[in-house]
Amino acid sequence: MAYDHVPHHIAIVMDGNGRWANKRFLPRIAGHRQGVESLKRCAKACDARGIRVLTVFAFSSENWKRPTEEVSGLMDLFAMALTREVKQLQADGVQLRFVGDRRSLSPRVLRSMEEGESATAHNTRLTLNACFNYGGRWDIAQAAQKVLDQGLPIIETHLNRAMSLAHVPDPDLVIRTGGEHRLSNFLLWQAAYSEFFFTDVLWPDFDEAALDLAIDSFAQRERRFGMTSDQLDGEPNLADGT
Ligand code: IPE
Ligand code: IPE
Ligand code: MG
16 A cells, blocks of 8 residues: 555554453463564554654553552563563664653663663654553643643643653544543543544554554545635635635
């Protein structure tokens, strides 16, 4: 296919790992492990298609409510996968950024994050934002607090600058795998004008073809940002004579 209308920034709610594992009579953590493989494949595919920013929801502020065993399994997997993959990310020119509340994370997880970020800080091909212990409401609240601490008025430009994804433009396309049609507290502020694509494909099964379906769908949309179609086409507006 031709990639003439690719989004600059794709954000993904990587959902369905648990069900992928259940279907195979495997423990849920096996689904999360496969989810890491799917993320590696997806990052490569995004780069190959000219996408410059990939933001993924890896662990939400609400995921702490899961059974302790799953939470600790996810923490271990996260730290291990990071340490293991950093060299490859480096070779692939991926700049890794972690987005979320770092306060309640273990020293081991924090260390692996800091190492991953500093090792890849100068890469420029693809920015990979991993949202970990992230919530959209947390993000808006922390941004408001930052603006207040600076003694500035709470206006959109100041909040924009203080949001955790201020280093990248807003996502053009938000994909959710796993069949649910909700945001689950992901990018509440930044997705104001994103296009949405929902698929039943479970995250571990999300491959290049599934990504292309989402990009194809995106390419057919008209993003009006509040304007009319005619305005976007640059047509004269007959109603007001301009
Ligand atoms: C998404 O997969 C990954 C995380 C939330 C960490 P789930 O674990 O939510 O998978 P399902 O929704 O139970 O299938
Ligand atoms: C959203 O998935 C969070 C991540 C993918 C990290 P969940 O599986 O936690 O969402 P809900 O609970 O079904 O809304
Ligand atoms: Mg889920």
